[in-house]
Amino acid sequence: MSKLPSAPIYTSEVYLMACKQFDRAADAINLPESIRDRVKHPRRAVVVSLPIKRDDGSVQVFEGYRVQHNFATGPGKGGIRFHPDVTLGEVAALAMWMSWKTALAGLPYGGAKGGVIVDPSRLSAGELERLSRRYMQELIPFVGPHVDVPAPDLGTNETMMGWMADTWSNHLGRFDPAIITGKPLALGGSQGRREATGAGVAYLVSRYLEDLGVPLGEATVAIQGFGNVGGEAARALARRGARIIAISDHTGGYHNARGIDVDKALACVAANRTLADFDGGDAIDNERLLALDCTVLIPAALERVITPENAPRLRCRILAEAANGPTTFAADRWLEENRPDLEIIPDVLCNAGGVIVSYFEWIQNLENYYWTRDEVLEKLFRQLEQAREAVERQRARFKFSRRLAAQTLGIQRVAEAKQARGLFP
Ligand code: NAD
Numbered sequence: 001m002s003k004l005p006s007a008p009i010y011t012s013e014v015y016l017m018a019c020k021q022f023d024r025a026a027d028a029i030n031l032p033e034s035i036r037d038r039v040k041h042p043r044r045a046v047v048v049s050l051p052i053k054r055d056d057g058s059v060q061v062f063e064g065y066r067v068q069h070n071f072a073t074g075p076g077k078g079g080i081r082f083h084p085d086v087t088l089g090e091v092a093a094l095a096m097w098m099s100w101k102t103a104l105a106g107l108p109y110g111g112a113k114g115g116v117i118v119d120p121s122r123l124s125a126g127e128l129e130r131l132s133r134r135y136m137q138e139l140i141p142f143v144g145p146h147v148d149v150p151a152p153d154l155g156t157n158e159t160m161m162g163w164m165a166d167t168w169s170n171h172l173g174r175f176d177p178a179i180i181t182g183k184p185l186a187l188g189g190s191q192g193r194r195e196a197t198g199a200g201v202a203y204l205v206s207r208y209l210e211d212l213g214v215p216l217g218e219a220t221v222a223i224q225g226f227g228n229v230g231g232e233a234a235r236a237l238a239r240r241g242a243r244i245i246a247i248s249d250h251t252g253g254y255h256n257a258r259g260i261d262v263d264k265a266l267a268c269v270a271a272n273r274t275l276a277d278f279d280g281g282d283a284i285d286n287e288r289l290l291a292l293d294c295t296v297l298i299p300a301a302l303e304r305v306i307t308p309e310n311a312p313r314l315r316c317r318i319l320a321e322a323a324n325g326p327t328t329f330a331a332d333r334w335l336e337e338n339r340p341d342l343e344i345i346p347d348v349l350c351n352a353g354g355v356i357v358s359y360f361e362w363i364q365n366l367e368n369y370y371w372t373r374d375e376v377l378e379k380l381f382r383q384l385e386q387a388r389e390a391v392e393r394q395r396a397r398f399k400f401s402r403r404l405a406a407q408t409l410g411i412q413r414v415a416e417a418k419q420a421r422g423l424f425p
């Protein structure tokens with residue numbers, strides 16, 4: 001392994017985890033040394049200061065990032081995270097995973113990610129609007145429909161994407177929705193984008209349950225994180241007949257062996273932004289939720305929640321990684337060696353539905369021609385199925401774990417594109 005560059009980004013725990021995964025995958029496919037560092041490290045990392053006026057008249061400066069990992073086959077693509085624990089290294093890791101994900105899904109994009117250090121629940125709607133607009137304003141020299149196209153992630157939503165699209169359009173002097181995806185329908189958002197990531201998770205879970213011979217009606221599901229992805233995955237899996245037995249968010253968790261009323265839980269979050277007042281189950285903490293006896297466990301919140309300490313306690317048959325990077329490198333190795341019966345759907349495949357429908361939204365914006373929800377979902381499931389089949393073929397061919405199969409496919413495609421383009425000048 002070559003020496004790491006010295007900027008502080010490269011010492012972050014999450015970034016090191018993404019690097020370890022990369023090194024393992026690069027070794028597995030004998031990626032030439034001459035190209036490894038070029039494929040591994042981000043092309044560009046931007047740090048911005050974001051002063052906004054608070055409602056009380058004071059001025060507060062927030063710190064934001066955009067990391068553009070690679071542009072080899074198209075514009076950067078990746079969400080924007082608003083969370084108090086965001087670091088440049090975390091954003092860089094997420095940008096790297098976006099590169100493998102877009103390549104695995106066969107999308108004409110590179111990989112990128114953004115973040116702002118902020119607890120969005122502590123800002124008023126007006127303050128959030130000013131922060132969202134200021135973030136886009138500062139990134140104008142670095143983004144664009146053919147340069148880098150952001151989207152929502154943890155702590156951001158379609159309203160904020162709408163404000164950012166408006167900020168960009170005001171700068172241009174004309175409406176240009178293709179700058180960002182995950183927008184409201186009224187601003188060129190796509191049918192099906194809001195539920196895309198969760199619906200994609202539910203689709204893949206159903207396919208792997210089929211392989212195990214477990215009917216959906218007999219499957220039980222526990223979900224950590226009940227925001228866009230976790231909530232929509234719950235909705236879609238419940239519709240497909242599965243029983244959701246536990247859900248949680250940052251305020252706490254709920255367990256109900258007879259089945260959580262998902263519509264009621266979604267209504268609770270729509271009304272109060274959290275599950276804090278939910279009364280449809282018994283209280284359960286996150287560690288106990290992860291260790292529940294269930295068919296499917298879906299981490300859909302933050303990274304690095306499945307660790308070597310709690311991995312031996314997992315009792316699920318399928319681990320569907322809706323969140324990015326939920327399983328640490330060491331926990332992953334432990335599971336690979338000790339739980340051959342556990343089917344892991346790795347993040348770069350499991351949550352790819354979001355970026356696939358973001359791609360559809362971008363195409364619709366560029367063409368000014370809009371599709372129906374059924375068209376979007378049908379194309380989504382077809383594209384996810386192609387990615388799934390490619391992963392299964394790679395897995396069978398090289399006897400890889402599913403994660404290694406998915407990551408090597410993504411890495412190989414990026415490396416081939418970089419090699420074909422050559423080194424400039
Ligand atoms: P969100 O902000 O809509 O929801 C996040 C949820 O996680 C909330 O319910 C929050 O309360 C919960 N949470 C936060 N900290 C928690 C903790 N310590 N314990 C339990 N729950 C906690 O975010 P989202 O868009 O649903 O993103 C969730 C994950 O999915 C992230 O890892 C994100 O990167 C990934 N992802 C999102 C998309 C997308 O389209 N939004 C696409 C691909 C991957």
